[in-house]
Amino acid sequence: MDILQGFEQAKAGAAAAGLTERQGAVLERALGLLVEGGERALTTAGVARAANCSKESLYKWFGDRDGLISAMITYQAGKVRTVEVSAGALTAETLRKHLIAFACDLIDVLSGDVSLALNRLAIGQASREGAGLGRLLQERGRRQISKRAAALLEAGRKAKLLAFDSADEAYGTLYGLIVSDMHLRMLLGENAAALKKEFSPRAEKAVDAFLTLHGAKG
Amino acid sequence: MDILQGFEQAKAGAAAAGLTERQGAVLERALGLLVEGGERALTTAGVARAANCSKESLYKWFGDRDGLISAMITYQAGKVRTVEVSAGALTAETLRKHLIAFACDLIDVLSGDVSLALNRLAIGQASREGAGLGRLLQERGRRQISKRAAALLEAGRKAKLLAFDSADEAYGTLYGLIVSDMHLRMLLGENAAALKKEFSPRAEKAVDAFLTLHGAKG
DNA sequence: AAGGAGCCGAACCGTACGGTACGGTACGCA
DNA sequence: TGCGTACCGTACCGTACGGTTCGGCTCCTT
Numbered sequence: 001m002d003i004l005q006g007f008e009q010a011k012a013g014a015a016a017a018g019l020t021e022r023q024g025a026v027l028e029r030a031l032g033l034l035v036e037g038g039e040r041a042l043t044t045a046g047v048a049r050a051a052n053c054s055k056e057s058l059y060k061w062f063g064d065r066d067g068l069i070s071a072m073i074t075y076q077a078g079k080v081r082t083v084e085v086s087a088g089a090l091t092a093e094t095l096r097k098h099l100i101a102f103a104c105d106l107i108d109v110l111s112g113d114v115s116l117a118l119n120r121l122a123i124g125q126a127s128r129e130g131a132g133l134g135r136l137l138q139e140r141g142r143r144q145i146s147k148r149a150a151a152l153l154e155a156g157r158k159a160k161l162l163a164f165d166s167a168d169e170a171y172g173t174l175y176g177l178i179v180s181d182m183h184l185r186m187l188l189g190e191n192a193a194a195l196k197k198e199f200s201p202r203a204e205k206a207v208d209a210f211l212t213l214h215g216a217k218g
Numbered sequence: 219m220d221i222l223q224g225f226e227q228a229k230a231g232a233a234a235a236g237l238t239e240r241q242g243a244v245l246e247r248a249l250g251l252l253v254e255g256g257e258r259a260l261t262t263a264g265v266a267r268a269a270n271c272s273k274e275s276l277y278k279w280f281g282d283r284d285g286l287i288s289a290m291i292t293y294q295a296g297k298v299r300t301v302e303v304s305a306g307a308l309t310a311e312t313l314r315k316h317l318i319a320f321a322c323d324l325i326d327v328l329s330g331d332v333s334l335a336l337n338r339l340a341i342g343q344a345s346r347e348g349a350g351l352g353r354l355l356q357e358r359g360r361r362q363i364s365k366r367a368a369a370l371l372e373a374g375r376k377a378k379l380l381a382f383d384s385a386d387e388a389y390g391t392l393y394g395l396i397v398s399d400m401h402l403r404m405l406l407g408e409n410a411a412a413l414k415k416e417f418s419p420r421a422e423k424a425v426d427a428f429l430t431l432h433g434a435k436g
Numbered sequence: 437a438a439g440g441a442g443c444c445g446a447a448c449c450g451t452a453c454g455g456t457a458c459g460g461t462a463c464g465c466a
Numbered sequence: 467t468g469c470g471t472a473c474c475g476t477a478c479c480g481t482a483c484g485g486t487t488c489g490g491c492t493c494c495t496t
Contacts, residue, residue, distance in 0.1 A: 275444080
């Protein structure tokens with residue numbers, strides 16, 4: 001799915017990172033290699049062969065292998081477009097609907113194969129050079145979706161439908177209720193599709209649990 | 219801390235895996251290398267040098283590099299001893315205490331540097347060869363602590379202090395409330411000590427939230 | 437005392453990878 | 467038509483790693 005996404009989104013990803021279409025296409029192939037074979041498959045020669053470009057161009061465009069990886073992350077992050085929550089009147093029912101939609105989207109994102117591959121890559125590199133890639137991934141990927149949740153929670157509080165002290169903490173609770181250990185298990189190689197099927201029905205329950213904890217009494 | 223643990227525990231780890239003390243010591247050094255420098259530092263030559271043994275012995279004992287890694291995981295898992303919950307009378311207060319202790323232990327385990335290093339390693343390998351290491355890590359590491367939680371939850375239900383349909387699902391809820399995205403962030407390289415400090419105070423709140431959701435009305 | 441098992445240290449081999457250099461080609465521009 | 471630019475494909479280099487082999491040492495058994 002992620003791979004077969006529309007051309008427009010890919011172009012947006014390239015544009016967002018200030019890259020030419022050609023370079024975006026190369027990054028797309030590189031992401032394909034990464035998804036297919038993990039970090040071991042992400043060799044400069046392999047990317048060049050898969051993308052029909054020369055290693056020389058790779059090094060000219062991205063500096064070195066780490067630069068290529070960073071570009072892959074920002075490129076992929078540029079494709080994600082967060083849905084703006086309609087700031088219309090918020091009732092208990094629409095809030096619940098929005099929260100459930102958010103939960104499903106979150107599960108979708110986390111179980112996407114490109115997302116999993118990039119997270120695995122960043123985690124693998126996290127041990128050696130500081131947290132460079134990890135921070136980048138966190139910043140460009142997670143930030144977006146957490147912003148959306150924060151806006152939703154804040155709107156719920158404004159409408160007197162939610163009660164919490166810290167929005168961050170409330171988001172942490174919501175995230176934990178939805179995701180639990182699903183993400184880690186997928187990262188460790190458990191069948192992502194099966195896990196997604198197992199966890200999706202729980203999205204509704206997770207939201208209801210969250211509302212039990214933080215919903216305004218009434 | 220993990221590295222400086224007592225000699226007895228290390229011997230238990232070796233014995234549990236059917237290894238000699240010498241082999242356990244080698245694995246200990248290997249874990250040290252892994253913690254210090256990530257997967258890249260875990261070379262056969264490096265382990266041999268650090269442990270003052272020959273590569274020949276490494277291959278005789280562990281077969282190949284993957285065998286060495288598997289041995290490291292089982293060895294490390296063998297050191298973990300789950301505390302048996304005293305099956306004495308369970309009151310609402312002692313149950314809460316036990317749950318909080320469990321939450322703190324869980325955070326301790328997940329933020330341990332050896333645990334983080336092994337999880338990073340397994341996640342890095344998850345993409346290529348199936349989920350071999352991931353399953354092993356899940357089986358030997360997570361199983362133990364989840365067993366403890368399951369026993370605790372079941373005892374709580376028996377004592378009419380907890381109410382839930384599925385123990386697994388309730389455990390998932392408890393886990394999510396405690397851990398949220400802390401584990402992933404640590405795996406991605408965020409300062410583990412700082413995150414632990416940030417999340418430890420939340421253990422109590424997480425347990426209280428869990429009791430709000432699944433505690434018997436009283 | 438003789439022999440063997442186990443082990444260390446070092447050298448060795450094949451391979452694979454990151455990075456560089458070079459020859460050749462298509463295309464835009466003066 | 468000539469020239470510069472950007473690019474491809476390939477060959478190349480140095481290094482590092484997994485795995486094997488071998489000589490020599492120690493200790494244990496008989």
